[in-house]
Ligand SMILES: NC(=O)c1ccc[n+]([C@@H]2O[C@H](COP(=O)([O-])OP(=O)(O)OC[C@H]3O[C@@H](n4cnc5c(N)ncnc54)[C@H](O)[C@@H]3O)[C@@H](O)[C@H]2O)c1
């Protein structure tokens with residue numbers, strides 16, 4: 001790969017996260033010199049809106065040497081690329097709304113990536129992401145794919161089965177968001193941190209947070225602080241009640257299980273009763289995102305269309321964009337920087353099955369990912385939770401490839417947010433009806 005004149009394609013170009021990623025790209029043009037930026041999406045209107053926003057951003061920054069392209073054609077999008085950033089949402093927020101509302105009808109967690117909502121989303125996402133990975137193999141097999149598409153564990157497992165040699169990194173911004181939120185609440189600089197963490201995506205625990213300037217593991221004191229005063233959301237989640245509730249739940253979790261700092265998403269598996277009690281069955285997170293981030297994106301595009309020049313750009317996604325851009329820089333310049341990544345276990349967690357897809361720290365360089373193995377076994381509590389989740393996710397991916405209703409029912413039954421096979425079947429059948437246009441046929 002040349003270190004100059006890069007071609008970068010964003011698949012899911014119309015995503016609400018594209019401006020944040022482009023902002024990070026523009027801040028780092030010296031380290032990641034781009035010649036061409038392609039927005040690829042299967043929804044031409046969303047892609048057009050985003051083209052207008054990104055074109056506005058480039059002009060505002062005085063960047064004229066970057067060719068900006070919008071396309072719905074795979075060959076045009078994926079030929080001669082160096083990096084492909086993937087962030088698609090198959091079925092859009094309309095289907096996310098169903099993922100959340102159908103389980104809630106049956107008294108179960110309704111969530112984007114956790115519980116049965118995450119499984120429904122998984123069965124939709126796999127096809128869309130495999131299609132894109134396939135295009136990259138056909139048109140630019142040397143390109144690096146940096147994937148943010150959810151649900152990460154499920155799509156990573158599927159890609160690994162179909163394209164074991166694909167040059168892909170699967171990443172989640174949640175650990176970095178948790179770290180930033182902890183740091184601003186309790187007065188640390190997370191840039192000094194070396195974090196040890198293990199789990200599955202949206203399903204893991206910190207075991208140590210070594211602060212290089214303080215020269216100590218700050219995790220025990222953070223756990224004490226969490227139990228005294230719950231965290232306020234950081235600026236990138238400001239005014240967002242759902243995220244405030246989520247970050248407050250981290251205090252509940254550490255009070256009961258004070259050995260580790262958990263990933264905030266564990267609340268859905270450890271306290272599903274609380275989450276269901278607090279849920280509004282008529283107005284879920286999808287509705288909030290439609291009326292928030294999505295509406296805001298359309299508004300930015302509308303103002304640009306009307307020729308407005310001032311007060312157009314209005315977004316703050318925290319470290320989300322910078323995180324993926326930093327990975328590309330680390331590959332390009334062979335920096336071996338450390339990231340939390342979703343990778344095949346292969347012994348990194350010694351007492352967990354080898355073929356699990358786990359989230360652990362890893363170094364990233366020109367040859368890809370070098371995962372960092374744990375120095376010992378994980379405890380039975382975490383192992384038990386993870387084993388059930390891994391098995392359920394694997395069954396779901398089997399269901400996708402085999403078109404097997406039985407495997408899907410097993411996956412739904414094994415999901416730890418589900419109390420009985422009867423309820424699992426009711427939700428599966430309901431979701432099968434709602435997802436006819438997206439899921440493979442399950443027989
Ligand atoms: N890994 C992480 O930590 C992380 C963080 C934030 C968001 N995400 C994920 O990023 C994705 C985008 O989120 P969003 O809220 O911006 O969603 P969004 O709906 O606003 O954007 C997704 C875009 O993907 C497009 N799309 C859907 N299917 C496609 C396909 N098959 N081919 C090409 N384009 C397709 C849609 O038209 C849409 O423009 C989601 O998968 C979300 O879960 C992941």
Ligand SMILES: O=P(O)(O)OC[C@H]1O[C@H](O[C@H]2[C@H](O)[C@@H](O)[C@@H](O)O[C@@H]2CO)[C@H](O)[C@@H](O)[C@@H]1O
Pocket residue numbers: 112113150172173174177178236237243285289316317318320
């Ligand atoms: O409910 P949503 O769509 O607002 O967010 C779902 C995503 O949440 C996590 O990430 C970030 C988010 O990407 C970032 O922009 C900011 O708002 O903070 C969140 C965490 O604090 C998660 O990692 C993603 O996988 C979800 O898709």
Ligand SMILES: [Mn+2]
Pocket residue numbers: 171172173174202
């Ligand atoms: Mn995530």
